[in-house]
Structure formats: C-alpha cells, structure tokens
Amino acid sequence: EDQVTQSPEALRLQEGESSSLNCSYTVSGLRGLFWYRQDPGKGPEFLFTLYSAGEEKEKERLKATLTKKESFLHITAPKPEDSATYLCAVQDPGSARQLTFGSGTQLTVLP
Amino acid sequence: GAVVSQHPSRVICKSGTSVKIECRSLDFQATTMFWYRQFPKKSLMLMATSNEGSKATYEQGVEKDKFLINHASLTLSTLTVTSAHPEDSSFYICSARIKGLNTEAFFGQGTRLTVV
Numbered sequence: 001e002d003q004v005t006q007s008p009e010a011l012r013l014q015e016g017e018s019s020s021l022n023c024s025y026t027v028s029g030l031r032g033l034f035w036y037r038q039d040p041g042k043g044p045e046f047l048f049t050l051y052s053a054g055e056e057k058e059k060e061r062l063k064a065t066l067t068k069k070e071s072f073l074h075i076t077a078p079k080p081e082d083s084a085t086y087l088c089a090v091q092d093p094g095s096a097r098q099l100t101f102g103s104g105t106q107l108t109v110l111p
Numbered sequence: 112g113a114v115v116s117q118h119p120s121r122v123i124c125k126s127g128t129s130v131k132i133e134c135r136s137l138d139f140q141a142t143t144m145f146w147y148r149q150f151p152k153k154s155l156m157l158m159a160t161s162n163e164g165s166k167a168t169y170e171q172g173v174e175k176d177k178f179l180i181n182h183a184s185l186t187l188s189t190l191t192v193t194s195a196h197p198e199d200s201s202f203y204i205c206s207a208r209i210k211g212l213n214t215e216a217f218f219g220q221g222t223r224l225t226v227v
Binding site: 032034036041042043044045046049087098099100101102103104106 | 115117145152153154155157160202204206214215216217218219220221223
C-alpha cells in the first residue's frame with residue numbers, strides 16, 4: 001500500500017526566510033508525485049507534477065525536486081500570501097490512477 | 112488550466128434529509144472523477160472513484176447506500192448524501208482528470224456540509 005508522509009506538520013517563517021518542505025513516499029511503482037496548495041475552505045490547487053528522480057520544476061518562489069524516496073518543495077523568500085497548506089500526493093499504479101495524499105504541511109509566513 | 116466547478120459551496124441540512132453535491136468539469140471531458148472527504152486539519156480521504164456510464168468504486172469503509180454517486184455524463188458527477196446525520200458533516204471535494212490523460216487531477220472548490 002502506498003504511503004506518503006509529509007514533514008513538518010506546521011512551519012512558521014518570517015517573510016523572506018527560505019525553507020523546504022519534505023514529502024517521503026513508499027510506492028510499488030511511482031507514476032507521478034504531485035504537489036498541491038490548499039487554502040482554508042478551498043479545494044487543492046495544482047502546483048507541480050514530477051515523474052522521475054532528478055526532475056525539478058519551478059513556479060515563482062516555489063521549486064519542487066524529486067529523488068527515489070522523497071520530494072522537496074523549496075520556498076525561496078516567501079511572502080505572506082504563500083501561507084497555505086501544501087499537500088503532496090502519489091499516483092496509484094492501478095487502473096484508476098487515484099491519488100494518495102500526505103497529511104500536508106501548514107505553512108504560515110509572517111510579515 | 113482545467114476548471115472543475117463544485118456546487119453548492121456550503122449547505123446546511125436537517126438530520127434525516129438528503130443532500131446532492133454536483134461536480135462539473137467546465138472546459139474538458141472527464142471519464143473519471145474522484146470524491147474526497149476532508150476532516151479539519153486532516154488530509155483528503157478518498158471516498159469513491161466515479162466512472163462515466165458505470166458504477167462507482169467505493170473505498171473500504173464507505174457506505175455506498177449512504178453516499179450515492181452518479182456520473183451521468185463526461186462533465187458531471189453527483190454525490191448524494193442520503194439520510195444525513197450530524198456525523199456526516201464534513202468538507203467534501205471532487206476532482207477530475209482530463210479524459211485520456213493519466214496526469215494531474217483538478218479539484219473543485221469543495222462543499223462544506225453541516226447537518227443539524
């Protein structure tokens with residue numbers, strides 16, 4: 001059974017203080033690792049998909065990287081509007097390819 | 112990007128009544144849609160996979176007679192919570208994947224259900 005573990009559970013940063021969020025996974029065969037952002041009371045918003053170890057993707061202040069066992073979401077010089085819960089998920093190799101989510105990291109960026 | 116619209120965003124109902132939640136893919140066709148439930152400060156729990164034109168596949172522990180799913184077209188799936196009870200109060204979210212692509216799923220805005 002696929003397992004996804006995110007750390008830390010919560011992270012408080014000062015504006016401009018860079019950091020990284022971790023997502024470790026155990027899957028029988030990785031079909032894709034996904035990062036989403038979720039604001040309170042909203043559905044998740046897609047950020048990145050990574051498929052193979054060594055792959056990196058960037059979007060504004062965010063950069064996602066992938067190794068064989070974990071993924072990192074690096075946040076460079078964060079702003080208060082980056083405050084949200086960040087979720088990672090892996091794609092099930094079965095026919096429906098549903099996503100298994102981690103518990104998320106709640107990020108708070110203080111002004 | 113692909114847009115998924117979920118309606119209503121909030122609903123309050125009396126115990127014993129049924130509530131229907133709609134999930135529409137606005138600018139793409141979705142053969143498969145997923146329904147999740149999310150408890151406060153917890154992650155998304157997959158309830159069921161909805162397939163257009165066939166019966167939904169429910170996850171273990173999810174009562175199919177209580178959570179009725181209909182996927183009548185390539186752009187619409189509905190979740191009906193039947194005979195709702197206070198313990199059914201939760202945040203329900205749907206997602207859809209573009210037909211023919213096994214890539215990222217796009218999520219609706221979620222529905223906050225409160226049963227009183």
